[in-house]
Every structure is written in C-alpha cells, then in structure tokens.
Amino acid sequence: MALKIRRTRINAPAISRPRKTKFQADLAPADDHTVRLLKEELQVTSNSDFLSDAVALFRWAVSERKMGRRIISESLSGERIALLFPRLERVAPDLVLPRVEIAWTKRELESLAELASATEANAPTDALIRAMRV
Amino acid sequence: MAIIIRRLEEHDEVESFDCGDEPLNNYLKRHAWTNQEKISIGVSYVAVDEGAPRVVLGYFTLAMASVPREAFPKKYVRGLPPYDLPLILLARLAVERRFAGRGVGHALISEALRIGLRVADEVGCRCIVTDAYRERVGWYSRYGFVPIEGAAASGPQRMFLDLRTVRAALRR
Numbered sequence: 001m002a003l004k005i006r007r008t009r010i011n012a013p014a015i016s017r018p019r020k021t022k023f024q025a026d027l028a029p030a031d032d033h034t035v036r037l038l039k040e041e042l043q044v045t046s047n048s049d050f051l052s053d054a055v056a057l058f059r060w061a062v063s064e065r066k067m068g069r070r071i072i073s074e075s076l077s078g079e080r081i082a083l084l085f086p087r088l089e090r091v092a093p094d095l096v097l098p099r100v101e102i103a104w105t106k107r108e109l110e111s112l113a114e115l116a117s118a119t120e121a122n123a124p125t126d127a128l129i130r131a132m133r134v
Numbered sequence: 135m136a137i138i139i140r141r142l143e144e145h146d147e148v149e150s151f152d153c154g155d156e157p158l159n160n161y162l163k164r165h166a167w168t169n170q171e172k173i174s175i176g177v178s179y180v181a182v183d184e185g186a187p188r189v190v191l192g193y194f195t196l197a198m199a200s201v202p203r204e205a206f207p208k209k210y211v212r213g214l215p216p217y218d219l220p221l222i223l224l225a226r227l228a229v230e231r232r233f234a235g236r237g238v239g240h241a242l243i244s245e246a247l248r249i250g251l252r253v254a255d256e257v258g259c260r261c262i263v264t265d266a267y268r269e270r271v272g273w274y275s276r277y278g279f280v281p282i283e284g285a286a287a288s289g290p291q292r293m294f295l296d297l298r299t300v301r302a303a304l305r306r
Contacts, residue, residue: 066257097253098174100197100223102263106207107284108292113206115280116260117213121296124303127276131244132303 023051061085065092136184137191137238139245142166146180147188153228155267161226162193169195176225179245181238192229192238194246198253199223199263220257222250224264243277247300254297261297265290278303 027035035050044050061083064071071083104112124132148162166178181192200218203211224246229238250262263282266274271281271291278300279293 097177097196097198097222100175100199100225102199102201102223104201104205105284105286108282109201109205109284110207110210111283112201112219112263112294113210113214115282115294115296116219117210118296121298121302122278122280124299124306125276125278127240128247128278128300128303129306131240131247131277132300132306 061088062091065089135236137181137241138184138187139179139181139241142170142178142180142190142193144171145188146182146190148190151190151193152231153192154231155228158226158228161195162190162228166193166195178226179242179249181229181242190230191233192227192242194227194242195225196246196249196253197223197225198257198259219261220259222253222259222262224250224262227264239273247277247295250297251300251304259297262295262300264293264295266293267291 035047039045039047039050042050042053044053061071065088071088072080073083074080144167148166151162152159162178166176169176170178176195176197178193178195180190182189183191198220199222200220202218203214203216206214206219227239227242227246229242247262250259253259262279264274264279266279267290271293274293277295279295282292282294285292
C-alpha cells in the first residue's frame with residue numbers, strides 16, 4: 001500500500017537576508033594572470049574572498065584620501081613613496097589644513113565642552129552677516 | 135584698491151610687512167612659508183592689492199586641531215558626540231599698519247570663515263577657535279567669537295565660534 005503523503009506548505013517567517021550580488025568581470029589575460037598570482041601569494045582560494053579583501057583595501061584607501069591623508073609606503077631606510085592613483089585623487093578634498101596640537105587648561109575644556117554641546121548655536125552678529133556677504 | 139586673498143607663495147614680499155606686533159611680523163617673515171610648504175603645520179593666506187600682487191597687506195594662518203573626547207571633563211561628555219571634537223584654529227591674523235582701518239581685516243576674517251566652512255564640508259569640523267590678544271577681543275566678538283573661560287589673565291584670550299553660526303550668517 002502506497003503511503004499517502006500530505007504535503008503542507010509552511011510559510012517560514014520572513015527573514016530579510018542581505019542578498020548576495022553576483023559579480024562577473026571580463027579580465028584581460030594579463031590581469032587574470034595577476035589575480036591568480038595575487039591569490040596564490042595571499043593564499044586566498046576563492047574569487048569572492050579575493051574581491052572582498054580588495055574592496056576592504058580600496059574602501060580604506062578612499063576614506064583616507066577623503067580625509068585628505070596621503071597614502072605613503074616607507075622603506076626600511078626611511079625612503080617614502082606617495083601613492084598617486086588618479087581615481088583616488090577624485091575623492092581627495094581640494095582643501096586640507098595641516099593638523100596641530102593645542103594645549104588646554106581644565107577650565108578651558110569645560111568651557112569649550114559647554115559651548116560645543118549647545119543644542120543651538122548663537123545667532124550671527126551683523127558684522128558676521130556682512131562678512132559672509134563679501 | 136582691489137584686495138585679493140590667496141595662499142602665501144614663495145616669492146611674496148613679506149620682508150617689509152609691519153603690523154606693529156613683532157611676533158606676528160616675525161611669523162610671516164620667518165616661519166609662514168616653511169610651516170606651510172615644508173613641515174605642514176599651518177596654511178597662510180595673504181591679502182594683496184591687485185595692483186601690487188606680491189606685496190602682503192595682511193595675512194591669516196589656519197590649521198586643524200582636535201580635542202580627544204576623553205580630555206573633556208566627564209560631566210560634559212554626555213552632550214558631545216562620541217568622537218574627538220574637530221576644530222579649526224585661526225592661528226594668526228594681522229594687517230599691515232599702513233592699511234589698518236581700511237577693511238583688510240574684515241576681508242581676511244571673511245575669507246578665513248569661508249575656508250572654515252569649506253573645510254567643515256570636506257572633512258567635518260564643528261567650530262573655529264582663536265587666541266586673541268586681549269585688546270582685540272572686542273574685534274573678534276563683533277564677528278560672533280565668544281570667550282572660552284579659563285585662560286591665564288595675562289595671556290591671550292582663547293575664543294570660540296560655532297560654524298553653525300557662520301553657516302546661519304550665509305543664509306541671511
């Protein structure tokens with residue numbers, strides 16, 4: 001006697017899983033060779049892992065240049081080479097000011113914290129309004 | 135007289151600059167260029183006349199700084215964002231004596247504040263601070279700078295200007 005199997009569809013609670021995106025690229029033979037070599041050197045076995053690491057590195061480089069920082073490699077003897085990568089230069093700010101240290105007294109820090117944490121800033125003065133119209 | 139404000143250049147005539155304050159004169163003549171181009175601890179902008187574009191009539195110097203969050207007294211930390219507080223330092227501002235009272239200072243601070251806004255847009259920044267000579271506190275107050283309490287009575291007065299105030303001025 002054949003068993004009758006009743007199939008019941010159970011609707012699983014909807015869990016939104018981030019969808020993975022497929023990535024396909026046509027590589028020139030030289031680039032393909034480079035990718036293979038890099039994977040071997042880095043001991044990365046899958047293309048996904050390789051791409052994920054490359055994205056992480058690129059993301060870091062972009063964030064550094066966005067803040068106006070240069071990316072520099074330094075040899076053991078102290079010789080420095082700055083990375084100039086045209087695509088990265090597109091995200092670099094036009095205007096960057098150098099960074100300095102300021103000495104503060106405890107009372108100054110209290111006062112600064114009070115001023116900086118104010119929910120609303122002071123209204124501009126007439127002179128400031130005129131200055132910004134120049 | 136048409137004033138142009140631009141970055142300090144190597145061949146600008148700074149030797150004759152006299153604002154009446156020796157440290158400010160000396161900074162422009164001896165340190166501004168080196169600090170800007172070689173050791174990168176401040177960028178100086180100069181006011182020049184279109185007719186004599188190398189002669190410096192006034193200047194200001196800007197740099198970035200930040201206050202680590204843990205440096206603030208605990209009592210005040212709650213009102214602050216959970217990061218170090220980035221700020222712009224208006225390190226120096228001076229006008230050649232012969233051009234005092236002719237709007238050069240106004241043009242300089244106007245440009246400094248505009249640059250402040252651009253920097254804030256580019257890299258994020260909350261306020262501008264400056265160390266004002268006591269006799270110049272009134273001048274900075276006119277532009278909305280407020281004193282930061284706690285400085286030594288004899289030294290310069292540290293002052294604060296919220297960039298939100300500057301942005302609001304742009305909209306007026």
